[in-house]
Amino acid sequence: MGLLDGKKGIVTGGGSGLGRANSLGLAAEGAEIAVADLRLETAQKTASDIVAAGGKAVAIQVDVSKGDEVQTLVDKAAESLGRIDLLVNCAGILPKTPLIDMSEEEWRRVMDINMTSMFFTCRAVARQIIAQGSGGKMVNFASGRGVSGMENASHYSASKGAIIAFTAAIGMELGHHGINVNAVCPGAADTPMMRSATDDASVEFLSNAPYNRRLVKPEDIVGSVLFLLTDLSKEYYGQTLFMKAT
Numbered sequence: 001m002g003l004l005d006g007k008k009g010i011v012t013g014g015g016s017g018l019g020r021a022n023s024l025g026l027a028a029e030g031a032e033i034a035v036a037d038l039r040l041e042t043a044q045k046t047a048s049d050i051v052a053a054g055g056k057a058v059a060i061q062v063d064v065s066k067g068d069e070v071q072t073l074v075d076k077a078a079e080s081l082g083r084i085d086l087l088v089n090c091a092g093i094l095p096k097t098p099l100i101d102m103s104e105e106e107w108r109r110v111m112d113i114n115m116t117s118m119f120f121t122c123r124a125v126a127r128q129i130i131a132q133g134s135g136g137k138m139v140n141f142a143s144g145r146g147v148s149g150m151e152n153a154s155h156y157s158a159s160k161g162a163i164i165a166f167t168a169a170i171g172m173e174l175g176h177h178g179i180n181v182n183a184v185c186p187g188a189a190d191t192p193m194m195r196s197a198t199d200d201a202s203v204e205f206l207s208n209a210p211y212n213r214r215l216v217k218p219e220d221i222v223g224s225v226l227f228l229l230t231d232l233s234k235e236y237y238g239q240t241l242f243m244k245a246t
Contacts, residue, residue, distance in 0.1 A: 007032070008033075010121070011026065012064050012091040014043055017090070017218055027055035032081050034073070037059075058076075064113065064117035064121065073121075073124075074124040083128075087121060087136070089117070090141050094153060095153070099154050111162075114163070118140050118163060137180045137181075137228065138174075143160035146164050168239075171237040172237060172238055180233065182233065182239045184240070186243050221243065
């Protein structure tokens with residue numbers, strides 16, 4: 001028996017990187033997954049891999065920065081899966097631009113995709129879970145850079161810091177409805193987003209960091225997410241789990 005047998009969930013950004021790893025990992029533990037991604041073909045690939053491994057999944061295209069599309073995502077997922085028990089918010093972007101060169105458009109785009117999207121998804125899923133009369137679990141992906149900052153990525157740091165505060169606030173609110181909301185800060189993981197935003201020298205440094213001597217793989221993050229999606233963490237409300245000191 002899997003840790004998530006019978007559970008139904010949505011993973012945003014599920015087509016690649018951390019989202020794909022979590023979609024596959026949750027499905028391997030028995031969850032039925034709605035794989036949500038802006039790129040339908042990558043969502044379909046993840047979903048088909050889950051099905052090929054004996055699991056159940058559906059791919060849904062969504063722009064998480066748009067509230068109406070997020071509501072459609074949740075409606076479709078609930079219809080396809082029967083209900084929603086779990087939400088894992090992995091969707092995000094990391095462009096690198098110095099503050100003095102940053103446009104208002106780029107600032108808003110990062111905040112909309114990284115942070116405002118979580119307002120849309122958490123609100124829609126919370127309404128769905130409350131209407132079902134059941135409890136549920138949500139995990140938001142933040143970053144240690146939301147606390148320590150990141151050079152040439154002030155919008156990214158601001159969005160991730162906001163996720164930590166947002167999670168703390170709604171963790172208290174939604175706990176009254178039997179919904180656990182928590183966040184994870186995975187540190188630098190070997191994903192396409194990290195590679196596109198990090199130079200070769202930085203990748204080499206991260207790969208030889210003294211605490212693990214290797215670059216973390218997306219699959220390494222799944223265990224902590226599973227902990228927050230099960231009753232092992234039933235008394236966690238609005239907490240942020242820092243997984244790596246980067």
